[in-house]
Amino acid sequence: MSTHVAKYRKDYLSPAFTTxxxxxxxxxxxxxxxxxxxxxxxxxREGEVLHLDGNKSLNLLQILVNGQAHDDYQCSDxxxxxxxxxxxxxxxxxxxxPKNNSALEGLYKSGDAFCTQCEAEGFRRITFYxxxxxxxxxxxxxxxxxxxxxPFLLSNGNKVDGGELDNDRHWVRWQxxxxxxxxxxxxxxxxxxxxxxxxxxxxxxxxxxEIFVDKGNLYRAHHAMESLKKSMAWDExxxxxxxxxxxYMVVAVDFFNMGAMENKGLNVFNSKYVxxxxxxxxxxxxxxxxxxxxxxxxxxWTGNRVTCRDWFQLSLKEGLTVFRDQEFSSxxxxxxxxxxxxxxxLRGQQFVEDAGPMAHPIRPEKVIEMNNFYTLTVxxxxxxxxxxxxxLLGEEKFQAGMALYFQRHDGQAVTxxxxxxxxxxxxxxxxxLFRRWYSxxxxxxxxxxxxxxxxxxxxxxxxxxxxxxxADQDEKLPLHIPVDIELLTDAGESIALVGCDTQRxxxxxxxxxxxxxxxxxxxxxxxxxxxxxxxxxxxxCHYDYSDEQLLRITQFATDTFCRWDALQxxxxxxxxxxVHNQQNGGVFELPESFVDVLRGALLDPDIDxxxxxxxxxxxxxxxxxxxxxxxxxxxxxxxxGKLMQYLAEQLEDEMTALxxxxxxxxxxxxxxxxxxxxxxxxxxxxxxxxRDEALIANEYRQAQTMTMTLxxxxxxxxxDLPCRDELMRDFEKKWQHDGLVMDKWFNLQATYPxxxxxxxxxxxxxxxxxxxxxxxxxxxxxxxxxxWNAVAFHAEDGSGYEFLxxxxxxxxENNPQLAAGLLTPLIQFAxxxxxxxxxxxxxxxxxxxxxxxxxxLYEKVDKALSQINS
Ligand code: TRP
Ligand code: ZN
Numbered sequence: 001m002s003t004h005v006a007k008y009r010k011d012y013l014s015p016a017f018t019t020x021x022x023x024x025x026x027x028x029x030x031x032x033x034x035x036x037x038x039x040x041x042x043x044x045r046e047g048e049v050l051h052l053d054g055n056k057s058l059n060l061l062q063i064l065v066n067g068q069a070h071d072d073y074q075c076s077d078x079x080x081x082x083x084x085x086x087x088x089x090x091x092x093x094x095x096x097x098p099k100n101n102s103a104l105e106g107l108y109k110s111g112d113a114f115c116t117q118c119e120a121e122g123f124r125r126i127t128f129y130x131x132x133x134x135x136x137x138x139x140x141x142x143x144x145x146x147x148x149x150x151p152f153l154l155s156n157g158n159k160v161d162g163g164e165l166d167n168d169r170h171w172v173r174w175q176x177x178x179x180x181x182x183x184x185x186x187x188x189x190x191x192x193x194x195x196x197x198x199x200x201x202x203x204x205x206x207x208x209x210e211i212f213v214d215k216g217n218l219y220r221a222h223h224a225m226e227s228l229k230k231s232m233a234w235d236e237x238x239x240x241x242x243x244x245x246x247x248y249m250v251v252a253v254d255f256f257n258m259g260a261m262e263n264k265g266l267n268v269f270n271s272k273y274v275x276x277x278x279x280x281x282x283x284x285x286x287x288x289x290x291x292x293x294x295x296x297x298x299x300x301w302t303g304n305r306v307t308c309r310d311w312f313q314l315s316l317k318e319g320l321t322v323f324r325d326q327e328f329s330s331x332x333x334x335x336x337x338x339x340x341x342x343x344x345x346l347r348g349q350q351f352v353e354d355a356g357p358m359a360h361p362i363r364p365e366k367v368i369e370m371n372n373f374y375t376l377t378v379x380x381x382x383x384x385x386x387x388x389x390x391x392l393l394g395e396e397k398f399q400a401g402m403a404l405y406f407q408r409h410d411g412q413a414v415t416x417x418x419x420x421x422x423x424x425x426x427x428x429x430x431x432x433l434f435r436r437w438y439s440x441x442x443x444x445x446x447x448x449x450x451x452x453x454x455x456x457x458x459x460x461x462x463x464x465x466x467x468x469x470x471a472d473q474d475e476k477l478p479l480h481i482p483v484d485i486e487l488l489t490d491a492g493e494s495i496a497l498v499g500c501d502t503q504r505x506x507x508x509x510x511x512x513x514x515x516x517x518x519x520x521x522x523x524x525x526x527x528x529x530x531x532x533x534x535x536x537x538x539x540x541c542h543y544d545y546s547d548e549q550l551l552r553i554t555q556f557a558t559d560t561f562c563r564w565d566a567l568q569x570x571x572x573x574x575x576x577x578x579v580h581n582q583q584n585g586g587v588f589e590l591p592e593s594f595v596d597v598l599r600g601a602l603l604d605p606d607i608d609x610x611x612x613x614x615x616x617x618x619x620x621x622x623x624x625x626x627x628x629x630x631x632x633x634x635x636x637x638x639x640x641g642k643l644m645q646y647l648a649e650q651l652e653d654e655m656t657a658l659x660x661x662x663x664x665x666x667x668x669x670x671x672x673x674x675x676x677x678x679x680x681x682x683x684x685x686x687x688x689x690x691r692d693e694a695l696i697a698n699e700y701r702q703a704q705t706m707t708m709t710l711x712x713x714x715x716x717x718x719x720d721l722p723c724r725d726e727l728m729r730d731f732e733k734k735w736q737h738d739g740l741v742m743d744k745w746f747n748l749q750a751t752y753p754x755x756x757x758x759x760x761x762x763x764x765x766x767x768x769x770x771x772x773x774x775x776x777x778x779x780x781x782x783x784x785x786x787x788w789n790a791v792a793f794h795a796e797d798g799s800g801y802e803f804l805x806x807x808x809x810x811x812x813e814n815n816p817q818l819a820a821g822l823l824t825p826l827i828q829f830a831x832x833x834x835x836x837x838x839x840x841x842x843x844x845x846x847x848x849x850x851x852x853x854x855x856x857l858y859e860k861v862d863k864a865l866s867q868i869n870s
Contacts, residue, residue, distance in 0.1 A: 004855045006368045009312040016048035017041055019130055019137045022182075026107075028114055028145040028189055030099040033107060034061075036091065037127045040137075043086040050090075052080040053124040053131040055106070057096060060128070064091035080128040092128050101125070102773060102814040110255035111214070112149060113190025115268055119261060120311055120370040123182035133308045134413040136179040144171040145189050152212065154188040156180070156264045158246060176264055178244070179411065181307055186263030188251045193218040199229050199243070202236045207243055212251040213274060220275040224250065227290040231297040234328050239402060241301045250274065250293070254739060257775050257817045258374065260292050262299035269296070272740055272776055278668060280741050282707040283675045287329070295325040306406065309413045311370045315362040315438075316416045318374075319382020323390070326383060334672055336560035337610045343535045343561065346384065348623045350376040351540070354443045356828045357863035359470035361441040363416050366472075368859040371817045377441070384538040385437045389423055391482045391508060391536055392434070397427035433512055434480040442470040444479055446511075448543040452526040459487065459520040459527060463511050465539075471867050481511040484536035484559075487520070487527035492556025498522050505558040506533055528552050530566075533559040545569060551597050564614055570594055571619065571643075572627055578639045583632065588642050595650050602654040609662070610676030616683040618644060621790040630833040637791050648687040655684045659695075668704050682711035689719035697723045700730075710744055717748045742769040743780035750784035757792040758799055761785050772810060775818045782807050786825045793825065794832060798839035801826060805843045808857065809850065816854030823857065827864035841868050 023038040041050065054060075056077040063070050065088050072084040082090070101108035106125025107116050116126065124131040141155040147170045153162075157176030164170050192212035199207045209228055211221045228250065235241045250267045252274035260269040273292040276285055302324060303317035330338045353359065353376050362382040364373055390398045401423035408422060416438050424431040447464045463483060467476035486506030487495040498521045500507035509518050528549045531541050545566075553566035578588055601612055621640055625631040648655070662681035667674060689696050696719075700712035713731060716724040728748065735741040749764055750757075764770060764781055771777050786793045786804050793800035804826055811819035826844070829837050847853065847861045 004368050004858045006366050009310070009363070009365050012310050012312070014044070015130060015132065015135060016045040017043050017050045017130065018135050020179075022129075022137045022139045024127075024139065024141045026141065026143050026187060028098075028143065028150065030109070031097045033096050033098055033114075034093070035096060035127045036093045037129070039090045039092070039129075041085070041088050041090050050082045050085060051130070052082070052092075052128040053121070054078055054080050054128040055125045057101070057106070057125055058128065059095040060092070061095060062091070062093040065089070067091070078124070094127055096126065103817065104255055104257045104775070104815060105817065107187065108255070110253035111190075113188065113192070113251075113253065114145075114150070115188045115190075115251065115253050116186050116263075117257065117261060117268065118185050118263070119183040120314075120374075121183070123185055126185075129182055131182055132310065133181040133183060134310065136181055136307075136411070136413060138179050139176045139185060140173060141176075141185075141187065142171060142173045143187060143189060144169060146170075149191055150189045151191050152189065152194070154186075154212075154249060154251065154266055156184070156186055156266050178264060178305070180264050180304065181413065184262070184264045184304055184307075186261070186266040186268055188212070188253075188266065188268065191215065192251070193221075195221040195225055197225050197229070199232050199248075201232070201242045203242060205242075205246070207232075207245070208247045210247065210249045211274065212249065213271070214252070214254070217252075217271075217275055220277045220280065221252075223276045223281075223286055224252075224269075224274045224289055224293055227293040228297060230290070230332060231294040231328065234294070234331065235298060235301070235324075238327065238331065239301070239324070239399070241406075243300065244305070248297075250296075254776070255774055257815070257821075260296045262296040262303055264300075264304050267296045269293075270776065272743070275740060278705045280706055280735075280738065282705075282710055282744075283670070283678055285706075286670060287333070290332070291325050291329050294328040295321055298324040298328070301406070305411065306409045307413045309415050311367065311373070312364055313415050314364075314370075314373060315378045315382035315385075316414065316419055318379050319362060319384075319386050320419070322379050322383035323386035326387075334610055334676070337614065339534060339561055340564050340614050342380070342383075343565075345376070346380050346535075346538055348620070348626075350380050350538070351443045352626060352828050352830075353377055354441060354470060355468075355830050357471045357867040358824075358827065358860060359441045359472050361439050361473075363438045365439075369816075369820070369855040371856055372820055372859050381538050388437070388482055388537055389420070389431070389434070391484070391534075392431075392510075393423065393427045393429055397429070398423070400426040431480075436477060436479050440467065440476060440479065441473050442467045442476060444481065444537075444539040446481070446483070446531075446539050446541045448529070448531060448541065450529060450543075452523070454526075457522050457524065459523040460517055461485075461509075461520070461529065462515065462517045463509070464515040465511060466514075471863065478512065478514045481537045481539060483509045483511050483531065484533035485509060486530040486533055486558055486562070487523065488530060488552060488556055489525060489527065490552070492552055494558055495523060495527055506530070508536065530557045530559060530562040532562070532565075533557075534561050535565075547573075547591065547593065551593060554597055555600070560611060564611070567597075567615055568619065572624075575619075575624055575636070575639055575643065576627060578642065579628075579632065579635050582635050582639055588639075588646060590643070590646055595647070598647065599651055599654055602651060602658055607658075608676070609680040610672070613676065613679035613683045616680070616687070620788065622788060625790065625831050628831060631831045633790050633794050633832075644687055645690045648690040651687075652691065655687055659684050659688065666704075666708075678705075678707050678711075682707065682714075685711050685715045686718060689715035689721060693721045693723060696721060697727065700727050706741075706744075713748060717752060720753050736769050739769065739774065739777065743776055746770070746777065746780035747784050750781050751789050753789075753791070755792075757785070757789055758795070758803060762803065772807070773814065775815065778807075778811075778818060778822070783822055786822065794836060796835060798836075798843075801839055801843045805846060808847060812850055812854055812857055813852055816856040819854065820856035820860055823860050827860060827867075829864075829868065837868060841865070844868065 019039045021040040025036040027034040073082045098107045105122035143153040147168050153172045155174035157174050160175045162172035193215050195211040197209045213221050245265045252269050252271040254271050256270040298321050302320045308316050404426040405422035420431050444467045449462050451460045494505040497507050550566045550570050554563050557563045621637045624636050662677040665677045696715050703709040808819050829840050844865050
């Protein structure tokens with residue numbers, strides 16, 4: 001019965017017409033904005049009609065062909081088909097209603113300002129157009145609006161004209177010389193504070209940089225501006241890429257469905273990724289801003305100058321641009337910390353996506369609603385695939401590949417195959433088998449075994465690969481997997497590998513077959529193997545380690561990722577052990593040797609605070625659920641709490657000493673070492689909360705920065721301390737006027753560990769600072785509860801699921817993209833057991849029966865129902 005139809009990658013057909021130039025005239029009005037589009041249409045294939053995309057929210061007023069009325073057309077809810085034309089000038093006039101556009105796609109109002117969001121398919125909500133990324137046109141845009149309320153009228157490219165009109169009105173004209181697909185179009189009109197600066201490119205051109213924020217927020221825009229200048233300089237240095245227009249604008253808006261958007265010359269940002277001051281933003285917020293500003297800037301080349309042929313190729317720009325922003329953050333800050341954090345996201349969330357109903361390759365085969373494919377798979381796994389190419393080629397050849405890619409494809413809309421072909425041709429390295437990473441979904445699993453021959457001094461390493469079947473694909477083939485390894489002696493020294501690169505520790509093995517054995521000569525004694533240095537491939541890896549070996553790796557591996565990872569193995573092991581104990585009436589136990597290694601880390605005179613902060617960040621309950629076939633969530637959560645408490649007691653002296661030390665070192669600036677100490681202290685406070693309430697309350701009151709305020713508040717919340725409610729009230733009173741800061745408060749409310757968490761969340765829906773029409777607020781409270789409060793959301797009576805479904809029914813029509821995003825924790829049910837799955841199935845059935853279910857929700861609900869029924 002559904003009207004939602006899927007599109008398939010294999011059905012790609014190049015367009016019969018293209019549009020070479022668009023002349024837009026937009027007269028802004030809250031409810032009746034008038035859009036006139038004059039299109040220079042060119043016919044590419046004879047005998048076909050012109051198909052334009054549209055939307056039921058468009059009110060068509062007039063169609064002219066070469067200036068003459070034309071009535072040979074058909075207009076439906078979502079398309080306009082024009083017959084009897086060839087190459088021509090096509091004029092379309094229509095009206096739209098931005099104020100009633102709550103989907104935040106197309107032209108809408110964010111507060112008092114007009115703004116647009118066109119990716120992926122939002123331009124069709126502004127006017128009828130060939131809304132597909134392989135139609136590239138130059139744009140001129142005339143904007144007209146009242147001067148009062150809208151002193152700034154912005155669009156892509158350069159401002160070329162403007163003037164005053166009667167009745168307090170004015171207009172401007174923008175011209176973008178670079179042909180672009182319409183998803184990169186943007187328009188913003190409003191009254192802002194403007195932060196201006198300049199950047200001189202390597203070749204000596206001056207670029208005007210302008211950041212627009214809500215009035216009164218100028219002092220919070222400086223970090224974004226610094227980040228932008230760093231991005232521009234870094235892309236010149238590392239990738240040899242220079243900016244190409246004379247102006248680069250960034251506008252911060254409060255109502256936004258995602259992080260930010262790379263529109264040519266006019267980025268639109270979620271204000272969360274622009275605004276920061278030490279009293280309102282944490283160190284993590286500062287890092288997030290730097291990385292998102294970088295990400296959108298890097299899109300100017302990887303996305304805009306070279307764009308996607310069709311949306312199935314999304315990872316062409318997103319995987320590559322995430323890889324680039326990760327490298328940017330790594331070069332500027334702390335590479336191994338960045339790497340570990342990326343891996344945590346990948347394993348904690350992308351691997352779960354692979355195991356659920358939404359499993360898809362980084363280049364999907366089948367899509368109903370494109371908005372549903374801005375996924376961790378396309379973005380994060382996509383970046384891992386680029387990173388593997390980088391590992392296989394090395395920096396120099398990788399950069400040669402990038403250069404060839406731009407030389408071949410600048411100004412074009414291309415495919416993932418075009419990218420790998422450029423990498424292969426420039427490097428001479430065969431990527432034929434490697435391309436399977438683009439078409440095969442799922443998380444490969446490596447099974448590793450070894451044998452040491454004391455006689456011949458040979459070490460045999462056997463690696464087997466297997467990718468489990470996923471919801472979307474039941475046949476899996478072997479992949480080309482780079483496995484970066486190091487061998488350690490019992491004393492923890494790195495063993496030089498005969499025949500391998502002597503400049504580094506260990507070697508990258510190329511696994512291509514289902515099973516391969518690698519033989520290492522001249523290995524004096526039985527070694528300990530460190531697998532996947534730097535997490536060289538997005539795979540799960542199994543090797544039967546002894547505790548002793550894992551402790552050795554934690555202490556001595558050259559690679560910090562491997563050191564961290566070995567500790568994760570141990571934590572997982574002890575969580576499993578104690579879940580078993582608790583289920584069988586046993587007591588909590590933890591080996592001395594494990595506690596001693598952690599103690600040693602805290603006592604190290606050369607302690608690396610940022611890395612130790614990661615060692616002392618326990619996996620979340622939601623991550624731990626993935627260790628079990630059928631998760632006993634309450635027990636897992638309780639064991640996790642006991643582990644924290646136990647370590648807090650055993651390591652009390654060492655932790656207390658470091659907390660004091662950190663307080664002395666903290667000068668509240670953004671130097672990496674300072675961030676590291678704040679981060680370690682924040683983690684240690686989470687432990688301290690279990691034994692010293694006064695310390696936490698005091699830290700809250702003494703805090704000089706939002707980083708430390710929030711660390712103390714989080715600790716009080718997690719341990720549900722008696723002072724918790726009072727501190728929360730204090731924070732609320734101070735920040736209730738500031739939505740972005742209140743999001744942090746909503747986050748804490750959402751993860752409250754008490755049994756009445758759901759009741760509290762429900763009553764907060766009526767909090768004056770809360771609004772379901774604001775995606776940031778909604779994700780901070782509802783999203784956070786459903787995703788991160790595992791115990792309450794997955795309550796066995798189904799109350800959490802019922803709550804989410806009520807929210808989704810409200811959002812289904814208002815903001816389908818947001819609704820579909822919030823659905824995710826409900827459809828990742830693989831580990832939840834039969835009782836919960838039965839409850840989820842009922843809820844999914846109710847959603848599926850919604851009379852006006854959006855394509856966004858329909859696609860995910862439908863897939864979830866198929867998986868739960870099979
Ligand atoms: N292209 C954007 C980015 O990765 C993300 C994006 C896609 C987006 N669709 C969106 C942002 C819709 C906001 C709304 O940077
Ligand atoms: Zn992006």
